[in-house]
Amino acid sequence: MKTIKAPDGYYYKKDAIYTTEINLPDGFSVDGWELVTEAEFQAYQREREARMLEEELSMRRGYIPEATTSNPEQEGGEG
Amino acid sequence: MKHIEQILPEELGSQIVDISTSQSLRESIIKDATQGTKTETTMNEELQATVVCAVRKIGNHTKQLNISKNGTYQVTPDSGTLLKAVDVHVDASSSVLVDFVKNGGKFAYSNANNIPIVWEDITGNNLNYLLIDGVCSVEIAQRLLNLLTDDKNYADYMLGVDFTNVGSEVYWRFPDGFKNSKKSNIMSNNNNLVGAHVTLDCNELEYTGTLFGWTGIKRLTLLNTKQLKSFYNPTSSIAIDAFDCDGLQSTPYNGIHNGTTTLGGFINLGKGFLQNGSAKDHTMWFDSDMQNLSHDSLVNIFNGLYDLNLHTFTFTNQPTIQLGATNYSRVSAAEIKIATDKGWIVTK
Numbered sequence A: 001m002k003t004i005k006a007p008d009g010y011y012y013k014k015d016a017i018y019t020t021e022i023n024l025p026d027g028f029s030v031d032g033w034e035l036v037t038e039a040e041f042q043a044y045q046r047e048r049e050a051r052m053l054e055e056e057l058s059m060r061r062g063y064i065p066e067a068t069t070s071n072p073e074q075e076g077g078e079g
Numbered sequence B: 001m002k003h004i005e006q007i008l009p010e011e012l013g014s015q016i017v018d019i020s021t022s023q024s025l026r027e028s029i030i031k032d033a034t035q036g037t038k039t040e041t042t043m044n045e046e047l048q049a050t051v052v053c054a055v056r057k058i059g060n061h062t063k064q065l066n067i068s069k070n071g072t073y074q075v076t077p078d079s080g081t082l083l084k085a086v087d088v089h090v091d092a093s094s095s096v097l098v099d100f101v102k103n104g105g106k107f108a109y110s111n112a113n114n115i116p117i118v119w120e121d122i123t124g125n126n127l128n129y130l131l132i133d134g135v136c137s138v139e140i141a142q143r144l145l146n147l148l149t150d151d152k153n154y155a156d157y158m159l160g161v162d163f164t165n166v167g168s169e170v171y172w173r174f175p176d177g178f179k180n181s182k183k184s185n186i187m188s189n190n191n192n193l194v195g196a197h198v199t200l201d202c203n204e205l206e207y208t209g210t211l212f213g214w215t216g217i218k219r220l221t222l223l224n225t226k227q228l229k230s231f232y233n234p235t236s237s238i239a240i241d242a243f244d245c246d247g248l249q250s251t252p253y254n255g256i257h258n259g260t261t262t263l264g265g266f267i268n269l270g271k272g273f274l275q276n277g278s279a280k281d282h283t284m285w286f287d288s289d290m291q292n293l294s295h296d297s298l299v300n301i302f303n304g305l306y307d308l309n310l311h312t313f314t315f316t317n318q319p320t321i322q323l324g325a326t327n328y329s330r331v332s333a334a335e336i337k338i339a340t341d342k343g344w345i346v347t348k
Helices: A038-062 B045-050 B138-149 B176-180 B295-304 B324-330 B333-340
Strands: A002-005 A010-014 A017-019 A021-024 A034-037 B002-007 B038-043 B098-102 B105-110 B126-132 B154-159 B169-173 B183-187 B191-201 B214-223 B242-244 B283-285 B320-322 B345-347
Touching: A010 A038, A017 A038, A017 B320, A021 B333, A034 A038, B295 B324, B295 B333, B333 B345
Parallel strands: B126 B154, B154 B183, B169 B191, B191 B214, B214 B242, B283 B320, B320 B345
Antiparallel strands: A002 A021, A010 A017, A010 A034, A021 B345, B002 B038, B098 B105, B105 B126
């Protein structure tokens, strides 16, 4: 196992994963991970939290028996 | 007189449509399946209130239940708990409401705005909101599913199925029709399944949606399930021995909700992952949810993961566990190594 730490004020990013520390299996490298600033990470976090809140509200709305519309294709999207 | 119209598809073959158990129908339906003929029968109007529900699968088709032009046509089970196997086809040409009534109370209904006039033709459409209002048995629910889901893409929102009194071993097998389905959301209401081992046999269902409000489950076995959107527990923490995840092609979306402290892990998670799955599909997120997991739970998660080295291929996106800072601080490097030795990336 190899542990890689980002410099202070930076995050490693790969797709939607942001982290300051990566533990890699033997034979793996940080290729494919990019260094981004903490500000970029914070912006991502705000957007993600808003999306998760909306998903939770969506599920609760769907729970109302009188509700008549739904589109799981839209609900099952981002993780 | 009310008319019950029985259409017998050719695929019926020699299969018998069993109406013999219905005490309320005075006439029998002549079954001439070999010729694929349409047969009609009638019943007396005064017997309408005791007509037994029409839920039955015939051959490779699910029998349709259509709705009368004049609004709700009530199909009422008898005083027992099981729906009888009678197929009812009520002529309809407009959008109305489907009701299922038990002992005078509606226990299931669906807004007909989302139901095509002929249910046999809903392939590719979304059947929204089969609402089961917390009083029907699993048996009835599965019969309803048989009615609604054969050869369809997915049924959405089956609510309030009450598993509470079905014992410690709950086995929910989706009907064969789900084999050709793609998705189903399951949102059950307040099912406090203390100590139960729940097995969802999804019969090759690609996607199982939210399990809403399921509490107290001891273990959840996912058979033939390729995706689990989330295990959503909005009101309290849960303690669960484990999820059996052999067939999942991606990580459970949204994981388990906040508050969960005790978790036995996701057994064999990664075994079913696809070589070219996306980074999102291959990442298990604990950083925003599930920050209350105990140390032992985190170790259980590592121990339960599938050894990715056993795959014969190299992943485009290597599966990853995103712990988040709080969980990360609870485990040691040696414990993280349990996961990395299995080929998983573990991030803070």
